[in-house]
Amino acid sequence: MCGIIGCVGRGDETLDTLVHGLSKLEYRGYDSAGVAMAGDSLSLCKTSGKIADLRDALSKTALSGSVGIGHTRWSTHGPPTDSNAHPHQDCTGDVAVVHNGIIENYQTLRDELVAAGHSFTSDTDTEVVPHLIEDALAEGAEPEDAVRQAIAQLEGSYAIAAVVAGTEAIFAARHDSPLVLGLDDGATYLASDVPAFRDFTDQVVYLSDGEFARLDESGWEVTDSDGLVVEKDVDTIEWDPEETGKSGYDHYMIKEIHEQPRALRQCLRERVDEMAGTVDLDDLGDLSPTGVQFVACGTSYHAALYGAQLFREAGIPAQAFLASEYATSVPPIGDALVVGVTQSGETADTLSALRAAEKRGARTLVVTNVVGSTAARECDHAFYIRAGPEIGVAASKTFSSQLAALNLLTLGMTQSDEAREVINALRELPGDLQRILDESRAEEVAETYTDAGAYFFIGRGLQFPVALEGALKMKEITYKHAEGFAAGELKHGPLALVTSETPVFAVIIGDDEKARKTVGNVKEVEARDAPVVAITDGQTDVHRYADHVLEIPETHERAAAVLANAHLQLLSYHTAAKLGRNIDKPRNLAKSVTVE
Amino acid sequence: MDIDTAVVLAAGEGTRLRPLTRNRPKPMLPAGNRPILEHVFDALVEAGVEELVTVVGYKRDRVQNHFGPTYRDVPVTYVTQRKQLGSGHALLQASEAVDESVLVLNGDRLIDAGTVSAVADSFAETGDPTLAVVERRETSRYGALQMHGDEITELVEKPRTDDYRLINGGVYAFSADIFTAIEETPRQEGELALTDTLERIIEQDRVRGVEVDGMWVDATYPWDLLTVAREVLSRGRVVEAARSDGVWIADSARVHREAVLQGPVVVGQDCEVGPDAVIGPNTALGSNVTVGSNAVVQDSVIDADTRIDPGSTLMDTVTGQDVHLGASTVVPSGPADVQVGTSIFEEQRLGAVIADRARARGNVSFTPGSLVGPKARLDVGVTVRGNVEEGAEVTR
Numbered sequence: 003m004c005g006i007i008g009c010v011g012r013g014d015e016t017l018d019t020l021v022h023g024l025s026k027l028e029y030r031g032y033d034s035a036g037v038a039m040a041g042d043s044l045s046l047c048k049t050s051g052k053i054a055d056l057r058d059a060l061s062k063t064a065l066s067g068s069v070g071i072g073h074t075r076w077s078t079h080g081p082p083t084d085s086n087a088h089p090h091q092d093c094t095g096d097v098a099v100v101h102n103g104i105i106e107n108y109q110t111l112r113d114e115l116v117a118a119g120h121s122f123t124s125d126t127d128t129e130v131v132p133h134l135i136e137d138a139l140a141e142g143a144e145p146e147d148a149v150r151q152a153i154a155q156l157e158g159s160y161a162i163a164a165v166v167a168g169t170e171a172i173f174a175a176r177h178d179s180p181l182v183l184g185l186d187d188g189a190t191y192l193a194s195d196v197p198a199f200r201d202f203t204d205q206v207v208y209l210s211d212g213e214f215a216r217l218d219e220s221g222w223e224v225t226d227s228d229g230l231v232v233e234k235d236v237d238t239i240e241w242d243p244e245e246t247g248k249s250g251y252d253h254y255m256i257k258e259i260h261e262q263p264r265a266l267r268q269c270l271r272e273r274v275d276e277m278a279g280t281v282d283l284d285d286l287g288d289l290s291p292t293g294v295q296f297v298a299c300g301t302s303y304h305a306a307l308y309g310a311q312l313f314r315e316a317g318i319p320a321q322a323f324l325a326s327e328y329a330t331s332v333p334p335i336g337d338a339l340v341v342g343v344t345q346s347g348e349t350a351d352t353l354s355a356l357r358a359a360e361k362r363g364a365r366t367l368v369v370t371n372v373v374g375s376t377a378a379r380e381c382d383h384a385f386y387i388r389a390g391p392e393i394g395v396a397a398s399k400t401f402s403s404q405l406a407a408l409n410l411l412t413l414g415m416t417q418s419d420e421a422r423e424v425i426n427a428l429r430e431l432p433g434d435l436q437r438i439l440d441e442s443r444a445e446e447v448a449e450t451y452t453d454a455g456a457y458f459f460i461g462r463g464l465q466f467p468v469a470l471e472g473a474l475k476m477k478e479i480t481y482k483h484a485e486g487f488a489a490g491e492l493k494h495g496p497l498a499l500v501t502s503e504t505p506v507f508a509v510i511i512g513d514d515e516k517a518r519k520t521v522g523n524v525k526e527v528e529a530r531d532a533p534v535v536a537i538t539d540g541q542t543d544v545h546r547y548a549d550h551v552l553e554i555p556e557t558h559e560r561a562a563a564v565l566a567n568a569h570l571q572l573l574s575y576h577t578a579a580k581l582g583r584n585i586d587k588p589r590n591l592a593k594s595v596t597v598e
Numbered sequence: 599m600d601i602d603t604a605v606v607l608a609a610g611e612g613t614r615l616r617p618l619t620r621n622r623p624k625p626m627l628p629a630g631n632r633p634i635l636e637h638v639f640d641a642l643v644e645a646g647v648e649e650l651v652t653v654v655g656y657k658r659d660r661v662q663n664h665f666g667p668t669y670r671d672v673p674v675t676y677v678t679q680r681k682q683l684g685s686g687h688a689l690l691q692a693s694e695a696v697d698e699s700v701l702v703l704n705g706d707r708l709i710d711a712g713t714v715s716a717v718a719d720s721f722a723e724t725g726d727p728t729l730a731v732v733e734r735r736e737t738s739r740y741g742a743l744q745m746h747g748d749e750i751t752e753l754v755e756k757p758r759t760d761d762y763r764l765i766n767g768g769v770y771a772f773s774a775d776i777f778t779a780i781e782e783t784p785r786q787e788g789e790l791a792l793t794d795t796l797e798r799i800i801e802q803d804r805v806r807g808v809e810v811d812g813m814w815v816d817a818t819y820p821w822d823l824l825t826v827a828r829e830v831l832s833r834g835r836v837v838e839a840a841r842s843d844g845v846w847i848a849d850s851a852r853v854h855r856e857a858v859l860q861g862p863v864v865v866g867q868d869c870e871v872g873p874d875a876v877i878g879p880n881t882a883l884g885s886n887v888t889v890g891s892n893a894v895v896q897d898s899v900i901d902a903d904t905r906i907d908p909g910s911t912l913m914d915t916v917t918g919q920d921v922h923l924g925a926s927t928v929v930p931s932g933p934a935d936v937q938v939g940t941s942i943f944e945e946q947r948l949g950a951v952i953a954d955r956a957r958a959r960g961n962v963s964f965t966p967g968s969l970v971g972p973k974a975r976l977d978v979g980v981t982v983r984g985n986v987e988e989g990a991e992v993t994r
Contacts, residue, residue: 062608219687247666247668249663249665249666250662250675257663260662260663264663265886267886269849275852275870276870277852277872277873429888430903430905432886432903436919437955488982490815
């Protein structure tokens with residue numbers, strides 16, 4: 003998604019600092035980038051394409067000043083072109099603005115501005131902002147007030163940073179889109195996401211909705227919408243920025259797949275007590291819900307489907323909803339606990355769903371990876387998956403950690419005869435997952451089916467979300483057609499798609515009735531000449547019908563889901579690598595989707 | 599110290615440490631409860647090195663994944679040696695990453711910061727290639743050498759005579775000229791050993807030696823990890839918090855209050871130790887190890903994710919990762935004759951070496967000196983004698 007960086011107080015290094023910050027935001031996905039520097043006058047450089055293209059353009063442009071803002075854009079209004087890239091300017095060229103989010107009333111504002119004689123050069127919603135500031139300045143407002151007046155007219159979601167010629171300051175505001183300040187001796191930073199300035203400081207201040215910030219040589223000040231100073235806490239970021247390096251791996255995604263044993267250890271750390279057979283949910287207290295509604299999108303939705311099933315197994319009514327649908331048509335909530343699952347804690351659809359639930363008086367909890375994220379701050383409770391930063395746009399380790407965290411949540415909130423068995427399986431999970439990483443034959447399988455027409459994934463019960471996630475990963479990074487189905491649904495339609503060109507990946511765990519029925523489904527596709535790849539612990543005779551077997555060790559079916567998924571991650575990764583795809587930044591996708 | 603960059607050679611498997619190297623190279627085997635390579639990095643960081651260039655090859659993922667992009671705030675970069683064609687060839691892979699003087703180290707031996715500084719300081723005096731020299735009674739496993747003053751006059755790999763008392767410590771300082779010198783060295787059977795290049799330099803020019811007397815510990819065979827652990831524990835080279843003299847326990851570990859820890863002993867992150875278990879002395883538990891109630895673990899190295907079920911007794915035992923030993927497993931101590939390939943090592947003090955992911959279902963006994971391969975499955979009540987192959991099933 004779009005990224006914002008701003009910097010005051012680094013003198014001649016300001017421009018380099020901005021471009022460095024943009025490169026650290028690359029992982030969010032973008033299609034254009036730009037920077038603006040403010041001194042006595044304003045200078046600006048922007049381009050469609052990569053940060054490298056921006057560096058090229060900068061080498062031909064003289065930008066100067068000790069205050070600047072920068073942006074990576076991911077297109078929402080208008081195609082990725084130079085003119086649609088941020089920063090955007092007003093008619094005089096004295097104002098520059100960068101923006102994340104969507105300004106919903108932009109068309110009305112734009113019509114009014116055009117009628118008043120302003121000329122626009124882009125298709126973006128953002129461009130109304132510099133023109134509004136221009137009008138306020140023309141009426142004699144001080145720069146800070148001019149920015150405030152402009153922002154007061156906006157509806158929608160935004161994180162905005164603006165600079166004005168002749169004023170060595172950055173003005174910023176947020177509503178429903180993240181912004182964070184970074185504090186260093188003599189320098190102050192502003193960004194949509196901490197990695198942008200994490201190389202320079204670990205001291206941060208998170209802005210809240212409706213707050214306004216001013217950054218200048220003398221420091222920083224946060225005010226509310228009435229202009230009253232807000233006392234803000236300064237937080238210290240603990241993770242290491244260098245975790246954003248690829249450390250010898252070809253892609254972040256494969257690095258992150260290999261980090262899963264460690265990520266799982268962190269998730270479980272000091273939360274499970276195997277000897278006592280208990281789980282400690284940090285300071286969540288006693289929530290004992292009578293019902294649970296999960297809201298989530300994408301990969302997190304698949305984790306939510308899994309989580310809902312765990313609660314149902316414990317006798318608690320639970321459902322998983324796609325967050326965007328939930329927000330559109332909120333179901334009756336009753337006494338249910340509404341649980342958002344979002345890696346970034348900034349997913350706009352999930353935030354909307356949580357807000358809709360809160361508005362109806364529901365208790366909310368978020369399962370997230372990012373401390374201090376909007377969801378973590380807005381929900382009544384936050385439970386952290388502790389996976390560490392994930393750079394690859396396609397989620398890998400965070401899905402595994404979400405599943406582990408949802409197990410902890412269920413164990414901590416419900417009574418189960420299986421608790422000891424599950425805790426035991428969770429403690430064995432890091433070692434079991436390392437075994438998959440050491441021994442998986444997914445690369446050979448990927449090689450065999452690189453040219454397949456489509457990929458189908460089937461599973462039953464807890465393995466159904468794994469099938470969905472396997473297919474989503476395949477779509478995301480290989481751009482090939484892939485679908486996940488509940489194994490039992492196959493013969494109710496999708497079987498018509500199955501041919502000798504469409505390998506079917508079947509996740510089969512244990513030898514209970516579920517597993518035996520899925521083996522039956524495997525026979526159905528095998529009879530139609532489809533190649534079959536079984537992901538299995540070998541307890542059924544599925545190997546007799548499968549062309550390939552990806553083995554997982556015997557363990558509890560809850561842990562088996564994480565292990566089966568690891569094979570499927572490797573399968574997608576190696577398929578995408580063989581196809582030469584842009585694995586860490588697949589086309590059209592963004593890491594955290596902060597627009598609805 | 600004038601040299602900022604170190605190249606650490608960590609690409610080789612270390613075949614003499616099989617079967618423990620099935621899934622990782624020797625530098626990633628445990629010295630105590632941390633990889634050997636971590637101790638090497640510690641020495642370099644403490645000596646003031648600012649960039650760690652690591653040559654990786656065999657199972658390189660394990661190295662990259664463990665250290666990531668920094669170690670103790672020092673950047674770590676990785677270069678890959680695709681085929682393991684000798685130490686000179688390995689170093690050559692790093693030439694792109696190095697443009698000035700450089701320290702070069704083997705990643706599979708424990709050394710200390712003093713040795714690193716001594717080599718760097720000696721190198722700074724003349725700029726000649728310099729290496730650390732260690733005194734050893736037994737030189738036949740190593741590169742032996744003769745010195746005249748501070749100049750090295752002869753290098754001999756694994757000498758067959760007893761005439762030597764000094765060995766090559768595997769810590770070097772070179773100018774960037776070393777890369778040309780390696781390229782000019784003729785390959786021996788396709789391989790380029792760094793010592794071949796040094797021998798040529800000795801003939802034509804000068805190689806300096808600097809005698810060091812700091813820690814210098816090498817594991818040649820799997821059971822050597824037991825003495826390595828003793829050395830590491832006796833020097834307190836652990837990262838866990840000290841609870842009492844010689845007892846270190848990670849904050850995240852759960853040790854039952856009725857368990858007994860006899861120092862020196864270290865308990866890693868996320869471990870669980872049950873009531874009435876007795877651990878130590880001279881024992882290291884890696885992360886996420888589970889030791890059940892009433893189990894006894896002495897003079898042993900237990901690697902990550904391993905489970906030792908209640909009532910088991912392990913003496914002088916090395917386990918790999920993710921080994922499961924069922925209830926009442928018994929591994930008594932040696933001395934015993936250990937067979938590796940066709941060689942017999944007599945009178946070794948060894949209970950057993952049990953490689954990654956081996957499973958003993960319960961009530962399994964080991965005769966001293968047993969070597970159990972990865973993923974071996976030992977059925978209830980069996981007695982293991984001698985060597986068990988990878989993946990083998992032992993049934994009654």
